[in-house]
Amino acid sequence: MIELKEVHSYYGHSHILHGVNLQVKKGQCVALLGRNGAGKTTTIHSIAGLVVPKEGTIQFKDKELVGRTPNHISKAGVGLVPQGRRVFPSLTVKENLLIAERKSISSEKQWTIEEVYQLFPILKEREENMGNELSGGQQQMLAIGRALLLNPDFLLMDEPSEGLAPVIIEQIKNIILDVKKTGLSMLIVEQNIDLACCVADEVIILNKGEVVWQGLPAELLHNDELLKVHLGV
Numbered sequence: 001m002i003e004l005k006e007v008h009s010y011y012g013h014s015h016i017l018h019g020v021n022l023q024v025k026k027g028q029c030v031a032l033l034g035r036n037g038a039g040k041t042t043t044i045h046s047i048a049g050l051v052v053p054k055e056g057t058i059q060f061k062d063k064e065l066v067g068r069t070p071n072h073i074s075k076a077g078v079g080l081v082p083q084g085r086r087v088f089p090s091l092t093v094k095e096n097l098l099i100a101e102r103k104s105i106s107s108e109k110q111w112t113i114e115e116v117y118q119l120f121p122i123l124k125e126r127e128e129n130m131g132n133e134l135s136g137g138q139q140q141m142l143a144i145g146r147a148l149l150l151n152p153d154f155l156l157m158d159e160p161s162e163g164l165a166p167v168i169i170e171q172i173k174n175i176i177l178d179v180k181k182t183g184l185s186m187l188i189v190e191q192n193i194d195l196a197c198c199v200a201d202e203v204i205i206l207n208k209g210e211v212v213w214q215g216l217p218a219e220l221l222h223n224d225e226l227l228k229v230h231l232g233v
C-alpha cells in the first residue's frame, strides 16, 4: 500500500527525519510510537505532503508522493485525521460533513454521509449540533467521518487519543477498530501504548527521526527494556 524508503525531512536547517523506512500493507493497521519530538508527526506530514522530504521516496500504490502537493496526495487516496481534530466549531455536524463530501472526487468506494452515520450513529443524533458542542470523542468521530468522505485508501491518524479522558479513549479505541473493519489501511501516531497495541497489527518505534524497533504489539508489551528505553514507561 505505502512504502517509505530512506526519508529525510527538515524544518529549515533542522534535520528531523534521518532516513525513515516503513511499510504499511493493504488492510494493515500500523502504530507509530515514540517519545515527544521523535518525529512521528513529521513522518505523517511527510506522507501527506505538508512537509516535503529532501531525500528518499514514498511509494503509494505505485505512485511517488514526494514532491506532490497535499491536495494531490489527498486525491490520490491518502486521508489525514489531524492532531487536535480540527472540526469547524461554528458549523453543524452535518455541515462539517457536507464540506468534506463536496470536496470528494469519485472513486470506486464512495462514502456517503449516511454511511458515516451508520458507522457513528451518535453523529446522526447530533447532526444539528455545532462542532464545539460535541464531546472530544464525538469530535474525533466527526474528524474520521470527514476523512472517510474523501474516500481514502489509506488513513493517517495523528494522536487520536490526545487530551481525552480514559473512558473516551476506550470509545476511540472501538471507533478505530470499527474503521479498521471496513478494510482501510491505517498508520496511527499514538502516545497511548495500550490503545496503539490494541488496534495495531504491527508497531514501529521512532527515536530521533529513525526507526529503532518494529514488531508485533505483544512483543513490545513483553519487552520491559524497550518500553523503558524508547517509550519511557
Ligand SMILES: Nc1ncnc2c1ncn2[C@@H]1O[C@H](COP(=O)(O)OP(=O)(O)OP(=O)(O)O)[C@@H](O)[C@H]1O
Binding pocket: 011, 014, 016, 034, 035, 036, 037, 038, 039, 040, 041, 042, 043, 191
Ligand atoms: N514547524 C516546526 N518547525 C521547527 N521544528 C519543528 C516543527 N515542528 C516540529 N518540530 C521539531 O521537530 C521534531 C519532531 O517533531 P514531531 O512533532 O514530528 O515529533 P512527535 O514525535 O510527533 O512528537 P509529539 O508527540 O511531541 O508531537 C521536534 O524536535 C520538534 O520540536
